[in-house]
Amino acid sequence: MFYDRAKIHVAAGRGGNGCVAFRREMHVPRGGPDGGDGGRGGDVILQADPQVRDLRAFAYKMHFRAQSGRPGSGARKHGADGESVVIPVPLGTQVWSEDRLLADLVRPGQRVVVARGGAGGRGNARFVTSVRQAPRFAELGEEAESRWLDLSLKLLADAGLAGLPNAGKSSLLRRLSNARPKVADYPFTTLEPMLGVVDWSGEGDCFTLADVPGLLEGASEGVGLGHEFLAHLERCELIMHVVDLTGYYGTEPITAFRTILHELQAHASALAEKPQVVLLNKIDVLAAEEVAQWRERFLEEVQRLRDEGHPAFTYLLGEEPPLLERLVWPVSAATGAGLSAFLAWVGPLLQTMRERTLGAGQGEFGFADEETAVLEPSLTETEDETGHVTYRPLPARGRGFTVRRGPSGFIVEGPAVKRLVSRFDLTDDEAVRYLQERFVHMGLQAALEAQGAQPGDEVEVEGHVFEFQ
Ligand SMILES: Nc1nc2c(ncn2[C@@H]2O[C@H](COP(=O)(O)OP(=O)(O)OP(=O)(O)O)[C@@H](O)[C@H]2O)c(=O)[nH]1
Ligand SMILES: [Mg+2]
Numbered sequence: 241m242f243y244d245r246a247k248i249h250v251a252a253g254r255g256g257n258g259c260v261a262f263r264r265e266m267h268v269p270r271g272g273p274d275g276g277d278g279g280r281g282g283d284v285i286l287q288a289d290p291q292v293r294d295l296r297a298f299a300y301k302m303h304f305r306a307q308s309g310r311p312g313s314g315a316r317k318h319g320a321d322g323e324s325v326v327i328p329v330p331l332g333t334q335v336w337s338e339d340r341l342l343a344d345l346v347r348p349g350q351r352v353v354v355a356r357g358g359a360g361g362r363g364n365a366r367f368v369t370s371v372r373q374a375p376r377f378a379e380l381g382e383e384a385e386s387r388w389l390d391l392s393l394k395l396l397a398d399a400g401l402a403g404l405p406n407a408g409k410s411s412l413l414r415r416l417s418n419a420r421p422k423v424a425d426y427p428f429t430t431l432e433p434m435l436g437v438v439d440w441s442g443e444g445d446c447f448t449l450a451d452v453p454g455l456l457e458g459a460s461e462g463v464g465l466g467h468e469f470l471a472h473l474e475r476c477e478l479i480m481h482v483v484d485l486t487g488y489y490g491t492e493p494i495t496a497f498r499t500i501l502h503e504l505q506a507h508a509s510a511l512a513e514k515p516q517v518v519l520l521n522k523i524d525v526l527a528a529e530e531v532a533q534w535r536e537r538f539l540e541e542v543q544r545l546r547d548e549g550h551p552a553f554t555y556l557l558g559e560e561p562p563l564l565e566r567l568v569w570p571v572s573a574a575t576g577a578g579l580s581a582f583l584a585w586v587g588p589l590l591q592t593m594r595e596r597t598l599g600a601g602q603g604e605f606g607f608a609d610e611e612t613a614v615l616e617p618s619l620t621e622t623e624d625e626t627g628h629v630t631y632r633p634l635p636a637r638g639r640g641f642t643v644r645r646g647p648s649g650f651i652v653e654g655p656a657v658k659r660l661v662s663r664f665d666l667t668d669d670e671a672v673r674y675l676q677e678r679f680v681h682m683g684l685q686a687a688l689e690a691q692g693a694q695p696g697d698e699v700e701v702e703g704h705v706f707e708f709q
Contacts, residue, residue, distance in 0.1 A: 242432030244393040244472075246298035250355040253281030253322030255381025256309030258361035262374070263315070273374055274316050275364040278381045281357030282306030282322035286335060286391075288345035289328035295393055306355070309381055312363040322357055332396040332475065337389055346396055354389060358382030361663060367674065377671035379663045397435055397450035398590045400473040402504065403482035404496050405429075405454030408521040411573035412482060413451040416583070421451055428454060433472045440587030447590045450476065457499050460506035470507045477593040478586070479504070479516045479552070485534055485570075486522045493520070493534065494541060501545075501552075513551040515593075517567050517586065518542065524572040531570050538568045556589065643687045649698030650688055650708075657684065658702040666704055676709065 256278025263271030284306050307322030335342040335352060343352035361379035368375060401409040405427030413419050417436025422429050433452045440447060452469040459470065473479060481500060483493050491499070497518065505512035518538055523531045543564055546553050553567055566585060571578035641654030660678060664671040679685050679701075688699060688708060697708040 241296070242469075243294045243296040243299060246295040246302070246391045247388060248298050248302045248304060248327075248391065249386070249388050250284040250325075250327075251303075251305045251386035252284050252355035252357040252384035253306040253308035254384040255279070255281050255358035255360040256311040256319035256322075257381050258363040258366070258378030259312035259314065259317075259319075260364045260376055260378045261314035273364040273368055274314055275378050276312030276315070276317040276319065277363045277366065278312045278360035278379075279309030279319035279321040280360050281309045281381065281384045282324040283353045283357045284355040285324055285326045286329050286333070286343070286345065286352050286354055287326050288331050288333065288348055288350045290331055290348045292328050292330040294330055295333070295391055298391065306357060306384075308384070309357070309360045311381075312360070312378070316363065316365050319360060321360075324357070326351075329391065330393055332394050334392050334394060335389055336392065337387055342389070355385040355387060358384040372674075375670065375674070377664065377668050377674060380665065382659070383662060394475055395433055395435060395450050395472040396448070397472075397476050398447035398594060399478045399480055399586070400450040400452060400476040401480050401482055402452070402473060402500055403454060404484065404491060404500065405456065406488065407454065407482040407484040407496070408573045409451050409454065409482050410434075412480075412519065412521065412571075413449055415573045415576060415579065417449055419449075419451070430454065433469050438583070438587075440583040445587060445591070447587060447594075449480075455500055455503050457503070459503045470504075470511065473504075473514070474508065474511060476514065477590055477597065478556075479511075479514050481516050481518045482521050483518060483538075484522055485520050485531070486525050488522075494537060497538070497541065515556045516552040517569065519582070520568065520570045521573055523570045523577060524575045535568055535570050539564055542567050556593075641682075641684060641687075643684070643691055645691070646700060649700065650691065650693055652684060652688075652699060652701045654702075656682065661702050661704050672706070676706070 258278050259275035261273070261275040263274045265271060284304050304325050304327055306325045309322045310319035312319045329345060331346060331348065333345045335345070335354065342354065345352065359382040361381045364375045364378045366379075367377065401412060403409050406425070406429075410421040410423045410430050413421050413434065413436045414423060417438045419434055419436030421434045421436075430451060430453045433450055436449050436451070437446050438449050439445065450472060452472055455470070481497065483497050484491075485493055487493055487496070501512065504514075520531070520534055520538060526534075542553050546564070556566075569578055569582045571582060573579075641652050641657045643650055643652050645651070657679075660675065664675055666672055666675075676685075688697075693699065693708045695709055699706045699708050
């Protein structure tokens with residue numbers, strides 16, 4: 241099984257509570273408040289890891305929770321921060337929350353903070369003012385974020401093999417790369433996508449090649465297996481379209497070729513528009529004249545498509561149409577015939593295509609796909625020394641509040657007041673007095689007065705009832 245979808249729940253750690261403590265020393269007659277701050281809760285982070293093949297790990301474990309911050313203690317001791325959880329995911333993982341794309345992890349080491357740990361509460365030592373020398377309250381740790389995420393994997397490969405079952409796609413991957421996919425003389429040998437690394441120069445210049453299950457007529461509507469995996473071709477720079485010249489499974493080569501073009505188009509027109517080259521496979525079984533004839537027929541077919549303006553055969557790099565001769569390659573996966581010339585041409589081409597895509601900043605790996613550009617507005621991108629990009633939520637510093645009349649008094653709402661009241665123990669008189677000071681400070685008192693609030697009126701702040709004073 242190849243797992244390209246998963247659902248997980250992530251919960252960050254909440255912040256540790258601030259501490260209420262007073263210094264007690266023999267020689268200090270009136271010890272001051274010295275309660276320390278609570279530690280920060282840990283984050284939950286997803287990190288792209290080239291060692292991870294697919295999302296199978298999440299079939300067994302779907303809940304991830306980071307550690308909470310420890311409470312502060314006396315002598316102004318800061319509580320320890322909670323440990324973050326780093327979850328490795330395969331390259332090409334897209335992170336969705338309620339149908340919104342949060343991040344697309346395409347570079348090794350790239351990270352996204354998917355649940356942010358809560359801030360630690362301040363200890364009572366931090367609430368000392370000239371008029372409040374011995375506060376007996378402290379701030380509570382901040383609640384942590386938690387949410388469900390949908391992960392979906394879209395493989396990242398420079399090139400992808402497409403073709404009918406039994407065309408010889410896996411044989412080509414075997415011949416060209418370090419991968420060892422299963423090869424057999426029956427259709428649907430390949431049941432799941434596989435990636436291989438092709439050292440095209442023999443000196444370590446590589447591209448990655450994806451083999452996906454064979455496509456049948458009707459694949460885009462769900463026939464066969466291929467449709468499930470078509471999405472994995474979406475992020476390639478180039479499709480290597482493999483045709484079996486022996487027509488072994490009863491499909492005439494030109495018909496086979498048209499069938500695949502049709503299925504790509506039916507799946508997504510962006511897929512059909514992706515540049516293609518045609519590999520005419522199994523030439524070892526044919527006489528040289530036959531091979532030459534097939535090559536001519538395919539060149540005519542491709543020329544016809546170009547005349548119709550088919551983008552797959554018109555744009556390889558920029559506006560200049562590639563030489564027609566370069567788009568059709570007679571090869572043999574069995575003997576290797578034709579493949580070194582093909583690699584010598586396609587290797588540098590793929591490198592240029594990849595650089596151009598990265599440079600243009602569209603998506604990450606080809607496919608000027610709008611989706612890959614969308615990031616949750618509340619995420620910021622930062623780059624560390626190693627060039628790894630991290631997405632993290634912006635601090636939720638919503639400002640302001642609204643005041644309206646309710647059935648029995650006034651109702652106050654807003655992110656800032658909500659955060660404030662959630663951070664204190666409202667059964668503690670002193671903490672409530674402190675909150676009221678803050679309300680004055682943030683203009684809430686004035687806003688209530690302006691709306692005609694009288695001493696004794698009920699004021700409901702984010703669900704907590706206070707008396708107006
Ligand atoms: N003679 C010859 N046979 C080949 C060549 N390439 C592949 N074959 C044979 O064709 C059959 C199918 O090859 P695969 O590589 O499994 O084909 P595939 O396209 O991966 O097939 P699916 O995974 O079923 O989609 C096998 O019996 C291969 O040995 C070739 O160049 N010459
Ligand atoms: Mg195969």
